[in-house]
Amino acid sequence: MKKILLAATCILAAGPALAFDIGFDWSGLKSCTNGKPNTVANPAFQVSGVPAGTKFIRFKLTDRDVPNYNHGGGVVAYNGQKVIAPGAFKYKSPCPPSGHHTYEWTATAQTKKNGGALATARAARKYP
Template identity: 35%
Template sequence: MVSKIIVACCLLAVAGCQSTTVAENATQLTVEFDWQGISACSSVSPEIRIANVPAETRFVDIQMVDLDFRTFNHGGGTIAYSGHGIIEKGALPTYAGPCPPGGITHRYEFTVHALNEDKTLILGHGKSSATFPPVR
C-alpha cells in the first residue's frame, strides 16, 4: 500500500512540473500600452493592445518588470485570450502597478506570451516599455 502511495505522489509531482516551450514558428507580437488613467501604486493594470496574435492562442501571459529596479515583482498574470487584441484595463490578477519613489521616473516593460490551450507552448511573444510617470 505504501509503495502505491509513493508511486501516485511521484506521478502527481511529475505532472505538476509542466514546462513551457517556444514554438519553432513563434510570431513576434506587437504590444502597446500607455499609462493614461493609471495612478501611481495602483493595482489596476492598464489596457494592453496586442497584434499579430496566432489564431491558436487561448491564453496570454503578461508580466511587468521595472527596468530600473528589477528585484521588485510587479506580477501580471495568465488570462484567457478573447481574440480581439485588447487586454482590458484591470484584467491582470496579480499586478502591482508602477510606484517609483517621489520625483523619480522609472522604465517599465510588459512582456506578453501567447499560449496554446494547455499553456505548454509559446505561440508568440512581444514586449513594450514606457516611463512612469509619463514624460510630458
C-alpha cells in the same frame, strides 16, 4: 515545377506575417512615486499579430531599473480580441521612489494557461 512556382507565388502574395506586438499607456493610473506600489487593475493592452493557436496571453511587468522587484501580472484567455480590457488581472503598479523608471510589459502568447509559449512581445514606457 509549375506547382513549386505557384506555391512560392502564393506565399509571396500573402505578404510577411505580422509580428506579435502589444501596446499600452498609463492613462488613469493613480499616481505613485513613494516606492510602495498599489495593487491595481491592468491597463488596456492593444494586441496584434497574435500567433495562430494562441489560447492565453501571459502578462508580466518588470521595472528595468529594479528588475528583481516582482510587480506581477496575469494570464488572460484569448479569443481573437484586439484589446485586453482593464481589470482582466491585478498587479503591483509602477511606483519609483525617486525620479523616472522604465517599466516593461512582456506578453507571451501560449497554447495552454501554464505553458506552450508561441511568441513574446514587449512594450516599455517611462513612469511617471
